[in-house]
Amino acid sequence: MLTLLKNAQVYAPESLGYNDLLLANDKIVEIAPSIRLDSNLDIVKVQDMAGALVAPGFVDALVHYTGGGGEGGFAHRTAELNYQDAIASGVTTMVGALGTDSITRTPVQVLGKARELSALGLTCYCYTGSYHLPVKTITGSVEQDIVLIPEMIGVGEIAISDHRASQASLQSFIELVAEARVAGLLAGKKGISFFHVGDGKRKLSMLRDIVKHSDIHISQLYATHCNRNQALFEDALDFLQEGGAIDFTTSTIPQFIEEGEVSCGLALKTILDRGLDWQRVSFSSDANASLPLFNQAGELCGMQAGQLTSLYQAALEAVQHYQIPLAMALSVISKNPAQILGLKNKGQLAKGFDADLVSLNPNTLQIEQVIAKGKTIWTAK
Numbered sequence: 001m002l003t004l005l006k007n008a009q010v011y012a013p014e015s016l017g018y019n020d021l022l023l024a025n026d027k028i029v030e031i032a033p034s035i036r037l038d039s040n041l042d043i044v045k046v047q048d049m050a051g052a053l054v055a056p057g058f059v060d061a062l063v064h065y066t067g068g069g070g071e072g073g074f075a076h077r078t079a080e081l082n083y084q085d086a087i088a089s090g091v092t093t094m095v096g097a098l099g100t101d102s103i104t105r106t107p108v109q110v111l112g113k114a115r116e117l118s119a120l121g122l123t124c125y126c127y128t129g130s131y132h133l134p135v136k137t138i139t140g141s142v143e144q145d146i147v148l149i150p151e152m153i154g155v156g157e158i159a160i161s162d163h164r165a166s167q168a169s170l171q172s173f174i175e176l177v178a179e180a181r182v183a184g185l186l187a188g189k190k191g192i193s194f195f196h197v198g199d200g201k202r203k204l205s206m207l208r209d210i211v212k213h214s215d216i217h218i219s220q221l222y223a224t225h226c227n228r229n230q231a232l233f234e235d236a237l238d239f240l241q242e243g244g245a246i247d248f249t250t251s252t253i254p255q256f257i258e259e260g261e262v263s264c265g266l267a268l269k270t271i272l273d274r275g276l277d278w279q280r281v282s283f284s285s286d287a288n289a290s291l292p293l294f295n296q297a298g299e300l301c302g303m304q305a306g307q308l309t310s311l312y313q314a315a316l317e318a319v320q321h322y323q324i325p326l327a328m329a330l331s332v333i334s335k336n337p338a339q340i341l342g343l344k345n346k347g348q349l350a351k352g353f354d355a356d357l358v359s360l361n362p363n364t365l366q367i368e369q370v371i372a373k374g375k376t377i378w379t380a381k
Contacts, residue, residue, distance in 0.1 A: 001025055001045065003355075003374060004037055008049035009362060012349040013056055013330035021054065023355040026373040030351060049359065053326075056334040057092025057356030057372060059347045060311055061194070061247055062157065062224055062284040065096035065113035065124070066105045069290030069305070071164070077101075078305040080113060081288050083120050087378040089308040090367050091285070092356035093123040093338070093346045097157040097194070098130035099289055100164050107138045107145070114151050121377045123346070123354070127156035127194055133168040133176065142176065146183035146191055153341060154192035155180040157224070160206045161232075162198025173206060174214045181220050190342025195223045203235040207244065218243045222340055224284060225249050227262040237276060245280045245340045250314035251306030253291055265318035268332060278328060282337040285311040316365055326365075 003023040010016040010031060022030040022037075037044050067078040086094075094117075096110045107128055114124035128145040129135030135155060137145045145152045155176060159165035177193040184191015197204060207221045224247040226236035236246045248264045257263070262270075264283050271278050287308035315333050318324040338347025345354045359369035370378040 001374070002037065002043055004035060004044060004046045005054065005357075006046060006048045008052055008054040008359075010349060011053055011055045011327055011330055013335050014327045016349075018051075021349070021357070023371075023374045026355050028349060028351055028353050028355050031349060051362055052368060053360040053362050053365070054349070055330050055358045055360060056347050056349050057358055057370070058090045058311055058333045059337045059341075059343065060091045060094040060285050060287065060308065060333070061222070061282055061337045061341060062249075062286050062289075063091075063094040063096050063308065064099060064286070064288040064306070065117070066098075066109045067288050068099040068101065070101045070104070071290060076290065077104075078288055078290050081117070081308065083117060083122075086117065086122065086308055087370060088367070090312050090358040090370055091122075091308055092358075092370065092372040093125075093343065095125045095127060095153065095341065097127045098136075099157060099196070100131055102130035102132060102136050107136060111138065111149065111151060118151075121372045121375060123356070123373070124151065125153045125341075125343075126151045127154050128152050129155045129158060129176075131157065131159035131162075131164060131196060132166045133158070133172050135176065142179045143183040143186075146180060146189060147187045153189050153343075154184070154194055156192070156194025156222075157196040158193065159196045159198065161200030161202045161204070162196065163200065165198065170206070170209050170213060174210055174216070177210055177216050177220060178214065181216060184342070191220070192222050192341055193220055195221065197223050197225050197228065197232060197236075199228050199232065203232050204239045204244075207239065208242070219245070221245070222247065225286075227264060227267045229260040230262060233262045233267060237271065237274070240271070240276055240280060245282070247282045247284050247337075249286045249306075250283050250310040251286045251289070251291060252310070253304050256291070263317070264314040265322040265324065268318050268324055268328070269322040272324070272328070279331070279336055280340065281332055282340060283311060283314050283332050284337070285309075312367065319365065
């Protein structure tokens with residue numbers, strides 16, 4: 001099946017101006033100012049985009065497919081991701097993780113949910129493991145999970161600088177990251193190690209120690225929740241300058257902002273103002289995770305759940321409130337995370353890439369259509 005999208009303003013995510021896009025099944029086969037096909041052929045579907053902005057499908061590096069929470073007991077468990085809620089978000093590629101709870105939720109459940117969502121049209125990957133060391137896996141080892149299970153692209157979400165973390169030794173972290181790296185080499189994957197960073201006093205020091213005391217390159221380490229508070233944010237900018245990759249969480253609640261959380265838009269603006277490498281920066285939603293509030297004694301005071309829709313909302317806020325160029329705002333939710341994670345055919349509109357696209361209203365920048373793997377999965381009513 002061929003799909004020809006005519007008269008689109010293409011953001012790949014860099015602006016390419018007005019172009020047509022030709023899709024063949026699940027791939028992009030051509031982007032050019034004028035593509036002519038015989039529209040009478042049964043295998044050709046033509047759609048006039050009428051000047052709509054067309055961007056890559058969004059890539060979310062942290063989604064809790066099976067829900068999260070439980071820090072306040074079983075009544076605080078958050079729900080798993082719903083497909084109908086997901087498709088309107090513009091996210092066509094996502095990576096699932098466990099969090100605090102690796103007892104009542106397991107890597108097998110995460111993988112099963114990833115396959116369910118993929119069967120319905122999305123592209124879903126997973127991290128093996130969870131917050132805690134020793135990690136829990138499907139096959140018995142991180143190495144075997146990454147090598148033998150196609151969806152497993154790395155290990156995570158591993159907790160550091162958090163009272164919920166395992167407080168494991170540096171050597172344990174080095175061995176884990178090394179195992180993921182070697183497995184990635186064997187499987188043709190990045191073998192990334194994805195770290196949850198809490199608000200503990202050590203901030204990102206564990207990641208620096210891994211690099212300092214091993215032969216592992218800093219590009220194997222990917223840190224999230226780096227906008228949790230001002231002190232962590234500044235430390236994360238130092239880590240970025242040292243060559244690391246950092247991720248900002250878009251799901252938030254007013255109390256977090258009151259306690260010093262840095263908005264994603266402001267975080268990106270600060271990076272640009274300081275001349276840092278914004279191409280190693282991403283946003284992620286932390287969708288369906290618990291957003292717990294703890295007091296100074298570590299007691300739970302309240303909880304809400306992360307939202308997948310917050311990903312694009314944060315990118316839109318960056319454009320509308322912080323004057324971030326649209327191409328950059330799109331890049332941190334598409335091209336950047338795809339490259340950091342090593343997802344070779346995702347996050348860009350280019351020949352040979354997967355046909356994952358989001359159509360945006362040129363005036364309001366609201367999502368109007370979502371195409372995943374060449375098929376329309378959602379349109380605005």
